Amino acid sequence: MSSQYDVVVIGAGVAGILAAILSVKKGKSTLIVDPQTEAGGLLKTYSPNEKLHFDYGTHLLMETGIEELDNILLRDINADWERFDYLNSGHFVNGQLDTDTPVLNSHSLSQELYFQGSYELIEKTGHRAQQYTNCAQQLEQRFGSTFFKTLFQPAIEKLFHTPTSNLIPNAQLLFGLNRVKAFDPVSTRSLKEHPELSDILAFHSHTEGKSGRLSFYPKKGGIGQWIEQLINQYKQLGGKLKLGHKVEAIEVLSGKIESFIIEGQRVACKQVIWTAPLFPLLQMTGKLTTSGNPPEMLDSHLIHLLVDQAPQTSMFYFSNFDPKYDHFRTTLYTNLQGQPEDNKHRVTVEVFGKGNKLEPEYGAHILNELKRCTIFSQSTQLLGVFMQTQRNSFPIYTHSFVKQRDEHFQIAKEAFSNIQFFGKASGNLFFMNDVLLDVYQRIDFA
Numbered sequence: 001m002s003s004q005y006d007v008v009v010i011g012a013g014v015a016g017i018l019a020a021i022l023s024v025k026k027g028k029s030t031l032i033v034d035p036q037t038e039a040g041g042l043l044k045t046y047s048p049n050e051k052l053h054f055d056y057g058t059h060l061l062m063e064t065g066i067e068e069l070d071n072i073l074l075r076d077i078n079a080d081w082e083r084f085d086y087l088n089s090g091h092f093v094n095g096q097l098d099t100d101t102p103v104l105n106s107h108s109l110s111q112e113l114y115f116q117g118s119y120e121l122i123e124k125t126g127h128r129a130q131q132y133t134n135c136a137q138q139l140e141q142r143f144g145s146t147f148f149k150t151l152f153q154p155a156i157e158k159l160f161h162t163p164t165s166n167l168i169p170n171a172q173l174l175f176g177l178n179r180v181k182a183f184d185p186v187s188t189r190s191l192k193e194h195p196e197l198s199d200i201l202a203f204h205s206h207t208e209g210k211s212g213r214l215s216f217y218p219k220k221g222g223i224g225q226w227i228e229q230l231i232n233q234y235k236q237l238g239g240k241l242k243l244g245h246k247v248e249a250i251e252v253l254s255g256k257i258e259s260f261i262i263e264g265q266r267v268a269c270k271q272v273i274w275t276a277p278l279f280p281l282l283q284m285t286g287k288l289t290t291s292g293n294p295p296e297m298l299d300s301h302l303i304h305l306l307v308d309q310a311p312q313t314s315m316f317y318f319s320n321f322d323p324k325y326d327h328f329r330t331t332l333y334t335n336l337q338g339q340p341e342d343n344k345h346r347v348t349v350e351v352f353g354k355g356n357k358l359e360p361e362y363g364a365h366i367l368n369e370l371k372r373c374t375i376f377s378q379s380t381q382l383l384g385v386f387m388q389t390q391r392n393s394f395p396i397y398t399h400s401f402v403k404q405r406d407e408h409f410q411i412a413k414e415a416f417s418n419i420q421f422f423g424k425a426s427g428n429l430f431f432m433n434d435v436l437l438d439v440y441q442r443i444d445f446a
Contacts (some may be wrong), residue, residue, distance in 0.1 A: 002259075002266035005031045005240070007445070011275030012243060013041030014432060015423030017230045018439045019273045021072055024237040026445045031269075032234070033262060034276075037244040038224075039231050042393065043432075045222030046304065048386050053222040054304035054348050056390065058317045058331045060087065061226060063213040064433055069440045076229040077216050082336065084215045086206050090318040092325070092373050093151065098181070099313050103202035104151045104321060105181040113150055118182055120144025125196055134399070135167035142200060143180055152177060155321035159328060160396055161298065161354055171397035174430055175319070175328075217336050250284045256418045271445070272416070275423035278408045287415050295401045297392035298352045303327075303366045305347040306384035310334050311375055318375070325369050326351050332375070344383055352394060358387050395430075420444065 007023045009016045012034035023030040038044055046054045061077070063070050090099040094108035106114055121144045132138035135156065140148040153164050156172055172178065179202035183191065192198045203209045218225050231241065242262065249261035259268040274281060279294045281287075317331045333346040340346070349366050351358075363385030370376050395401060405427045412421065422439045429435050 002268060003031075004268040005029045006269070007031070007271045007273060008033060008260060008267060008269040009273040009275065010034075010247065010281075011041075011423060011425075012036065012039035012241070013275060013423055014043055014227075014230075015435050015439050016273065016275040017227070017234060018072070018436055019275065019420075019422060019443055020239050021230065021234050021237065022440070022443055023273070023445060024234065024239045028271075028445060029238075029240075031240045031242065031267065033242045033245055033247060033260070033267075035244065035246040039241070039243060040224060040227035042300075042390065043223055043227050045224030046302075046386065046388060047222070051342070052306065052346065052384075052386075053220075053224075054302070054333075054346060054386065055222045055224070055331065056302060056388070057300065057348065057350050058329050059223040059432070060084075060316075060336075061216040061223075062211075062433055063215075064437055064440075065213060066437070066440065069436065072233070073230070073436065074216070075233060077226075080220070081216045081218050084217070084316075085212075086210050087215055088314060088316045088335070089206060090313070090315045092318060092320040093155065093322050095322065095324075097313075097318075097373055097375075099315055099318075100205045101181055101202060102176060102206070102319055103179050103181050104155065104177065106147060106151060107181070109150055113146055114182075117144055117146035117150070120146055121180070121182065121200065122191075125194065128196070132169045134165050135169055135171045135397075136164040138169040139164070139172065147180055147182075151180065151321075154323045158321065158323040159352055161352065162396055162398060166398050168397050168399055168402050174395070174397065177321075219337055247280070247284070250281070252285055252416070255416060257416055270418065272419040273443070274412075274419055274421050274425045277424050278405075278412050278421075278427075281412060281425075282408055285415065287411050294392070295404050296354075296396050296398075298394035298396055299354065299356070300390040300393040301351040301353060301358055302388040302390065303349040303351065303358070303363055304386040304388070305349065305363055305367055305382065306386075307345050307347065307367065307376065307380050308343065308383055309377060309380040310339065310345055311347075312377060313375060320369075320373065325373070327366055327369055328352060330370065330375065358389070360385075363387065395427075 006028035007030045009020045009032045012032050020030050020032050042056045044056045089102045091102050096108040098105045129141050139152045156164050181202045185204040245262050247260050251259045257272050259266050311332045316336050319329050327349045329350045331348040367382050
């Protein structure tokens, strides 16, 4: 049995779904294929029962500022969704919780280190190098030696599990580590008028420097509802979907992908949108020049907690950059959605690792860490723990990783004339709105 489509989209994450919607809007017969049984990639909601919902990390929607695109993405956002004009977030570093900004706070340092770092940061103005060979060199030039060694380096090496000198420049952007909180609010506003310092210093509150764009989160349930809305929109437009179906083989003729073999069935196509990792594409088509292995990635462990008390903070989420703690980002659903009727408060905590397995008692350990960060009171009791592991979900931006990624991209680009790459396949974008904008601006159905 065989079938034919104008466009086959590989990957049912947000990049693939948006590409497919744009395709059917152009009148193209379109099929999305993904080996997972649920669409959305990391934008899923785990529901152990009908009353409990946990996201796969911290995910909120935000307007893109492009009317046509927002009309697609936010078409079904209604009164059942919360609206926020800023995101109430913070961070923990050097044993201190900052509930005003997600940016590393230099005031967490000793007075001696703070003054030394502040001096170095200002002294470098007008003398910063513009080219760097690695992330460590870039950050030391950008923030000075003291702030780099006491703030940025420990945070980055905790998250990437890799020396900063082994990472490419801008690797830190994956975790939003591009500015520092220093001086006082008034001085910062004045210093940020200097173009060079504007990109280095952060405002002292998340209510300053707002983008003017609204963010959204469902009043009940989780972010997976949005993926369901997009899939329903796609189907209403006539799009087809094969979830839980694996591509077994790819047929290529004269530099074009002619068809896919999907669970024994041939699916022919005129054009391909590839949003999954490139390694399987190159492997199945015999385009890998070396045996090689897939690029090394971080595992993301999701520890979902159910506790008997509300957080002691109003933050929606916060990031822990302190290497003395295992956890990274924590989502506090009570602060996003309001007080639960049953007084059972949901929390999702992200921990990065490399191939490690979590023990059943790890949930209690994470709650104790949150208590030490003063997120919850010492009397807070654990009511339930649900743990998930997403293998190979975060890239480690080493030089070898990027070299292999770029080589694979170039091989795929030159090998096939009827394919476009987005999302994980393009490799250079990670944040959701950046990925969505890239699809909208570059996709071509000519």
